[in-house]
Amino acid sequence: MLTLALLLPVLFSIWFAHHQAEKRFRSELNSxxxxxxxxxxxxxxxxxxxxxxxxxxxxxxxxxxxxxxxxxxxxxxxxxxxxxxxxxxxxxxxxxxxxxxxxxxxxxxxxxxxxxxxxxxxxxxxxxxxxxxxxxxxxxxxxxxxxxxxxxxxxxxxxxxxxxxxxxxxxxxxxxxxxxxxxxxxxxxxxxxxxxxxxxxxxxxxxxxxxxxxxxxxxxxxxxxxSRDQMMVWLPLGVAISAFAVVLMLRLLRRIQSPRYRLLDAINASELRVYYQPVVNLSNGRVVGAEALVRWPQPDGSMLTPDIFIPLAEQTGLISRITRQVVQSVFRDLGDYLHVHPDMHISINLAPEDLLSDDLLDLLTPLLARWQVEPQQIALEITERGFADPKVTSPVIERLREAGHKVYIDDFGTGYSSLSYLQDLPVDILKIDKSFVDALEYKQVTPHIIEMAKSLRLEMVAEGVETESQADWLRLHGVQYGQGWLYSKALPPGEYIAWFNQQNATLLT
The missing domain is CATH 3.30.450 (Beta-Lactamase)
Incomplete structure (x- = not known):
């Protein structure tokens, strides 16, 4: 037993040193x-x-x-x-x-x-x-x-x-x-x-x-x-399993914290940018508004999309700060545009954390007054997760609706709830996820979502419309609005306004 207790940590250290080197080699080659x-x-x-x-x-x-x-x-x-x-x-x-x-x-x-x-x-x-x-x-x-x-x-x-x-x-x-x-x-x-x-x-x-x-x-x-270098590290520490655990934990924490600090620096430096993807009336082709989509510019000139960094922001408690910056950017970018075009709206995505208090309403109210924009021109998009705890979030959502803001349920059908759950949600408009639009011909759930929305008198916006045949199908089945690359990709504010003016001029001629 004494021999086993003496040799086991040493043998484990030798094996672990080789295993770590091999793992790192494979990881770097695969990466x-x-x-x-x-x-x-x-x-x-x-x-x-x-x-x-x-x-x-x-x-x-x-x-x-x-x-x-x-x-x-x-x-x-x-x-x-x-x-x-x-x-x-x-x-x-x-x-x-x-x-x-x-x-x-x-x-x-x-x-x-x-x-x-x-x-x-x-x-x-x-x-x-x-x-x-x-x-x-x-x-x-x-x-x-x-x-x-x-x-x-x-x-x-x-x-x-x-x-x-x-x-x-x-x-x-x-x-x-x-x-x-x-x-x-x-x-x-x-x-x-x-x-x-x-x-x-x-x-x-x-x-x-x-x-x-x-x-x-x-x-x-x-x-x-x-392998030899790893052995020089791990062999002397073979008997100190606790030290190994501390080192591993520190490395893990550094990996977790590093992206968070990069995102925090970007928020503090106001580096996040908001792009706008137009929303079009499918029956007449007129632009009715746009969805505000946040982007994170990188040093190499590329842009990180929200699906990459928003989960990190939600996990690290930074999402409400991002929402606040997006709201301020929308008014700074398009406040004058919305004032001149009262029939236009901008929809802003919210996270569940944004619905835990009235901070968002307190932010929106003075901005609406300053830019002379109507509350119905600022819509709020909430995923199904935002309704997961109705006792907490429903009062906040109701106060936002009472203030005049329309509430969208975003990506409906992709979450955990059933379609019957829709009738209990305090929403005005339903957004059909791109995955359903991509598979209109063979995914039978899409017509059910549309019929459910009609029965509850909810307007619908289809995401990810990329072809005329998709637009025709959606229009034929009663979907009122669409957004996607068929009309335009998400644009910086200046390009969006120029695109909007061009579309208006085209429809007038």
Missing amino acids: YTDRTIRRTGQVEEQAKLALWEINRFQGETCSPAHLQAMRRLTFSFRHVQEVMYMRNRTLLCSSLESRGEQMRWPRPDRINAEGYAVWFTQSNDLNFYHYMVALGIGSHVVVMDPMSFIDVIPFGSWPIEVALIGLNQNRVIASSVRFDESVWQRAQQGKLSRLEYQGNVYLIRRQPESGFALVVWASRLPLEKE
Whole structure:
């Protein structure tokens, strides 16, 4: 027993040291693979957006205006190297050359399900040997350096490499270092997603819809060194299990606290921005208002959407401060607009914590008076969770309604309650979640939600309307309002007002 008590902590420390090193190695390799996949998706989506924009050009092709439009895209989209105009696969002009020597392009390597032609080619109009990735639809093609697809910095403790493989011809399109193609042959033969070969660990992620695969790998040599380093830490502490628990807890707390402090700093610095997605009357196409959606700008220029940071804010007690900033931003951004257009409204999302007191009503009342805006122009969206404790939240909601604010139930049907629960909720308008709109043809619950809302005389707003057929179906079934990319994405305040004015002008003509 004495020997076991002496050896067990030591043996456990040796095992744990190796386990920790292996776990960290796998985690960093998987994390880098996921980030690289996201990067390839971002580059591809940027190319599609660039094509969508240039294909809207209506002027004379290869004219100065056309060339300027193509060049503008290469400045606006950082991953796009060149934009080309072709006819019958013959290059007529590009963002780099006006009417140069006409060049015949090869047939595309593949055409994906969306109709985009894809090339992995050495062909270019500058006569130099370099593989490029090209994506085209209509008469335009955008060209990208394949390295941009895999240009992801590894944040781990050891070097991680990546290669981009074209699936059609099984050739290396880009690689951070020289790639041993026999690894790809072995992976294809065995249809493997993970492979260990000559001291390296390879992860293979195939993307058939995009026509390529990613191979990410790292050497196991740093893992052996990491194992020894871990042992130097854990072996002396093998008998001090309590010390290990403290270290683990501190690391866990640091991981939890770090995102909270970043969000708190953003709130204190008023970095959060509010975008506005228009809401349209489905029967006549008129804009009736917008939903205020908060965004968190990042140092790299990207925007975090609420589904990423709002759960963190709710868990850490910061959500009410965010709601307060959103309300103040709505009046600061659109107070004059709402005063001039009394038939317009802005809806603001609330969290359950916002319904625990009258602080929100105390905030809204002076702002309405200052900007001379009617209470019915500020609507409040509450998810089903906001009604989970009716004894606490219902009095606050009733006071908000008595003050003139309409109350929406947001994302109805996606929570824990049944449809029959709706008749007991103090709401004025029901929002149909995007998931139901996406599946109108085969999800039978959507008509039931609509009929329930009609029976209770609730107006309805459908979220995520992206096609005319969805809008037609919803209009036919009696849904009054819709919002989604069919009409507009969420816009900054200045762009939203410009979009609204343009829509008004269009409807008047």
